[in-house]
Amino acid sequence: MTADEALARLKEGNARFIAGRARFPTVQKEVLADLAKGQHPFATLLGCSDSRVPPELVFDASFGELFVVRVAGNVLGPSIAGTLQYAGVYLETPLLIVLGHDGCGAVEAAIGERFHGVKHRSRIEILLREIVPALDGIDPSLPPDELLDACVEANVRATLARILGSPEWEENAAPRGMKAVGAIYALSTGRVRFLE
Template identity: 40%
Template sequence: MARLMAGNARYVAAKATHPNGDAARRRLVAGAQHPFATILACADSRVAPELVFDQGLGDLFVVRVAGNVVDDAVLASIEYSVIHLGSNLIMALGHERCGAVKATAEALDGHPSPEDADTKIGALAALIAPAVRAVPSDATDRVDAAVSLNAAQAAAEIFAGSKPLRTRVLAGQLKIVAARYDLDDGRVTPARGGRDIV
C-alpha cells in the first residue's frame, strides 16, 4: 500500500518517475510476472492505474471493467493474480464522476438512456444498483457517495465471493481495500463509507 501511495503522490505532484518501463525491465518480466498489487479499476479512459500509481511493467495486475464491478470473470482474474502470481494487495478503485454509476442512478430514478436499449449495459447497472440504493438520503452529491460505496461493495464482494482469498485475508497474507480516484487532482484516497477488510 505504501508503494502505491508513494507512486500516487509522485503522480499528483507531476514528479512521476515512470519506473520499470525500459527494455531491460521488459526482458526481465517476459518470462514471468510477480505483480505486488492487483487493482480492480473502472475502464474509464482517464483512470489508468499504472499511470495513477506511477508503476511499470510487471508491477500491477490490473482488471478493468466499467463501474469496477465484480462478476465471476472479474473475481476469477483477481483470484489468479493472488493464487498464481503472488499479489498480496487488492484495491477496488472507483473514481469521481463515474459514468456507469451516474447512469445507474438515473435509471433507478426512472430516466434510463434510450441509447442503452438492446445493450448489455443493464448487467452493469444491476451490479452497481445496490451501492446507489445505499446512499443516505441527505448525501450532498449522490453520485459521488455512490462511487465510494460501489468501490467498498466491490471490495466486500471479493472477500465474500472467494474462499481462497478470504482465507488469505484472515491469515494476514492478503489485504483488500476500497479507494477512490479524483479526476481533478489525481489523488487516490480511501473510499468514504468503505473500510479496509482485514
C-alpha cells in the same frame, strides 16, 4: 478521429516506445526481456475502464508492478472474480485495490436507473445490475454532485465487501495475509483517497 487514424496513432506510439522515444518514461529493453520470463506484481487492482484513470500512471508504477483489471464501474462479474482469484493464487499479490473515481459514468447511469427509471441498452443493463444494489440506502434527494460522490463510494465499498465476503477470499487470501482496500481517484487533482 477515424478508427484507422486511432489505430495508426497506437502503432506510432508503440514504435516510439520500442525505440525509447516515448512521451512518458519507458523501460530499457533488458528490463522488458527480464519481464518476459514471468511476472511478479506487488498489487492487483480492479479499476474502472475510464480512460482518464490509468492505474500505472496514477500510481507511478512500472511494467510488471501492477496486475490491472479494468471494467466500467469497477464491477465484480464472474470473469473479473476469476481474474482476481488468479492474481491471488498464482501471482501471490499481497494487495488488492478496488479503485473507483469521481464522476464515474457507469455509476451515474446506475443512479439514473435506480432513482429516475432511466432505461439503457441490454448489455449496459447487465453491467448496471452489478452497481444498482450498492445504491440502496443512499438519499436520492442529495444535490447531484454529492449523490454521485456518495454512490461512487458506495459502489467501491460494495465491490470490496463482495470480495472480502467470498469463500475464495476467506479460504485462501485472508489466511495468507492478503489485504484488500478501496480507494477513489479524483479526476481534477489526481489524488487517490484510500477508504478506511
